[in-house]
Amino acid sequence: MAANAQRELEMDLQFGPSGFARLVLVGCLNAQNAAVSWNRLEQEPRVATLEKLEVDATELGFCDGAGLALLRYLSMGLMSPNATVTIRGLEPGLEQLFQGFTLADYKTLRPSPAAKCHSIPEEMGSGIRQAAADLQEQVEFLGSVTRNLLPVLSNRRLTRWPEVRRVFELAGANAVPIVSLVSILVGLIIAFESAQTLAKFGAQIFVVNMIGIIMVRELGPLLAAVLLAGRSGSAFAAELGTMKVNEELDALQTFGLDPIRFLVVQRIIAAVLLTPLLAIYATFLGVMGGALVAFALGFPWSLIFHQLTSTLKLSDIGFGLSKGVVFGVIVSAVGCLRGLQTKEGPSAVGISTTRAVVTSIVLIVMADAVFSVLFYALKL
């Protein structure tokens, strides 16, 4: 297969009597020329009906793997199914390579056509089975975390406080700028949009009451949790997922260390401590955003403050805080669970991260709904 300076291929196809044809190849049969030759042969209608094809490769100066593939394709009769094909004149080295892959090889090694489609009941069945297995894993994980949480909380030495501090900084302190921006903007937007409607009833001042209740009871904790899920839940999943792929979790287990106690518990502790703080912060800035709109509408700060204090009860703030704690547990636990569930392969960590964020947000909204019903029933 020595390189040939000449890069051209001359292809001469002569048709003889009674379905005979002779193909003479002269020059260089590389991938480019093989593609051109293929097209020419495909477009020639008489090729498919040939009974005898003789390929003369005596003058072939260069032939690479793609060129050999063309010769094989011809000799296997894949282009002219009824023809007996002979290839002659290949130089010994090429001949040996050519013989190294036969029609039998092609038939056995060729991948089978696309996998069959599953029926709808089959798909549904496997989906439900998957969901049930997932639920079981979540319950097991919850049990395992609870079992590990109690000894860690009762024995300070079992907790890796530096790790808790690190997570607290990464997921909490570093999230302050984005939480500030999003909360203040959401406060501003809601107040601004509702002020226009309330103005029709001469009730613009109630913008402050509304934004106070919405932010303290609902949106503050919700915004903090959603941002935490996007920023840190995903990071937990990616971090633990990468550790799993790199066999770091196996290494921990062979030391007799439980990854749940060693990695998961610290993250949950950090998240439980920081989510209420972030929720309070998001609430405060959201309310500030709304108050700014009210101030811009011409109401004095004293009136705005009075409206807020007369609307909000201490229980509202406690309500928001308790949500923050629960959301913190959800985001951190789901992030860690998805990380630990990471499978093998390059896309596994990406899948875990996506699942962590999606599951967290769904569970946060579901928990929020449960909270609303609960607090309504408790008349808080």
Next chain:
Amino acid sequence: MSDTRETIISVRNLKIGYGENVILQNISFDVRCGEVFVILGGSGSGKSTLLKNMIGLYTPLEGEIWIEGTNLVTAEGKDRRDLLRKFGVAYQSGALFGSITVLENVRLPLDELTPLPGPLKELTALAKLKLVGLGSSAEKMPSELSGGMQKRAAIARAMALDPRILFLDEPSAGLDPVTSADLDLLITELAHQFGITFVVVTHELASIYKIADRVIMLDRQTGTIVAEGQPAELRDRSADPWVHRFFNREPDATAAGLHL
């Protein structure tokens, strides 16, 4: 015998490093057409870095790398793309794309870089896989293959476009002796039958004796080539103590901190 063969890669006065940190300097050598050329050196001597410079992933601080008459260091645009297609690389871990099958991995360069019709691409890829002994694993995913099979598949993929030069990074690292010997056999067969030039980075003594036509040896301390020649010749005649220790597997007790 090898002296009569034409030079295919010529490295001249190469200086390699990261910023201020120079790892290798005064590196000059020639690789001849159709030979198995081995780059040797202890851990951390810069073997893989040298390889990454030779395949154009890193740019050397100084020097020239001539491959088939083109200087890789200065080549740009189409010249560089054409040059990169003249060689194939099989990485240490195989670097197969995990989301597609082994056959699709081998087909990928054909799909992207040649105008071939589908059936010819499939035939070419299957023939390459059969050549490295992996025909029956065509439909498997890379994660289903053993370490040795992954390296074979990586060689098949590197050969998809019929390059004249193949670069292999640590082909026998992490393989059992039998698999490693199989791979050595594959390398020598490909070199002798098809005239493919191999540049292999390794420190497996057993495979060096089997595959290498010529070796160069890098030294971590000085960052230069300390020895060049045929492996048996270096083992028996080299005066350099480090080369002697390397080829005779003798420990460097002081370096290991053992004061025996």
